Amino acid sequence: MDGRIEAGFRYRFRELLKLVGAKRLDFGVDLLLGRGRERAAREGESLGRALAGLYEETRQKVKRRVEVTGCSFGEVPWERFSEEGPPRFLCDPSLGGLARWLRAAGYEAFVDDAIPGHRLPDEALRRGHVLLTTEAEVLLRRIVVDGSLLVVWVPSALTRKEQLGMVLRDLDLDLREARCMACGGGLVATAKDAVFPRIPPRTAKWLDEYFICARCDRLFWRGTHWQRIARTLEQAAAS
Numbered sequence: 001m002d003g004r005i006e007a008g009f010r011y012r013f014r015e016l017l018k019l020v021g022a023k024r025l026d027f028g029v030d031l032l033l034g035r036g037r038e039r040a041a042r043e044g045e046s047l048g049r050a051l052a053g054l055y056e057e058t059r060q061k062v063k064r065r066v067e068v069t070g071c072s073f074g075e076v077p078w079e080r081f082s083e084e085g086p087p088r089f090l091c092d093p094s095l096g097g098l099a100r101w102l103r104a105a106g107y108e109a110f111v112d113d114a115i116p117g118h119r120l121p122d123e124a125l126r127r128g129h130v131l132l133t134t135e136a137e138v139l140l141r142r143i144v145v146d147g148s149l150l151v152v153w154v155p156s157a158l159t160r161k162e163q164l165g166m167v168l169r170d171l172d173l174d175l176r177e178a179r180c181m182a183c184g185g186g187l188v189a190t191a192k193d194a195v196f197p198r199i200p201p202r203t204a205k206w207l208d209e210y211f212i213c214a215r216c217d218r219l220f221w222r223g224t225h226w227q228r229i230a231r232t233l234e235q236a237a238a239s
């Protein structure tokens with residue numbers, strides 16, 4: 001488990017250090033991983049969480065450096081989607097929970113059990129999607145190494161909220177209009193009368209705004225459940 005986490009963070013740290021043209025890349029990465037292990041032991045937290053914290057601190061430093069110098073060695077992931085429009089995601093099946101939260105945050109995120117794991121990178125490339133994976137082996141694939149496919153490796157040791165925060169920060173994504181958490185379809189405002197039989201009577205008494213998923217026809221309203229989700233999203237985006 002720890003070996004897989006280190007392999008994933010090794011890749012993440014390496015990508016960060018490359019952006020600022022760091023010399024002796026492997027030395028720098030080993031140093032950061034060592035610091036993460038020390039922090040985990042000192043704070044009594046999991047290695048995944050310690051490395052995630054250290055990663056975020058390093059990312060912020062690199063981001064500031066790139067902003068100040070106006071120079072980066074390679075494409076900066078957090079600037080990538082400001083002009084291209086919002087990314088779409090293909091998630092490995094273990095990230096179904098994250099996919100649901102990404103949809104609530106307004107992004108299309110697909111999970112397709114029919115695609116064998118080893119085919120996911122090629123499929124993401126074919127679709128033009130960002131691949132979200134917990135598998136560190138994927139990071140060694142040629143299409144990832146040569147930069148054709150953007151992969152965001154997500155530690156399985158983190159909570160879904162932490163995973164969501166990490167992806168949003170990695171790519172500098174804002175919260176957008178919520179999409180259907182079940183399928184990712186867009187939500188369309190609908191007249192209360194048109195869906196009245198489907199509204200629980202107690203909800204109908206105090207709410208007048210309703211939405212239908214354009215893809216799966218599920219009914220949504222901004223009740224307490226929705227408000228709880230919105231709060232979690234704001235916390236994840238601000239963390």
Ligand SMILES: [Zn+2]
Nearest residue numbers: 180183213216
């Ligand atoms: Zn839907």
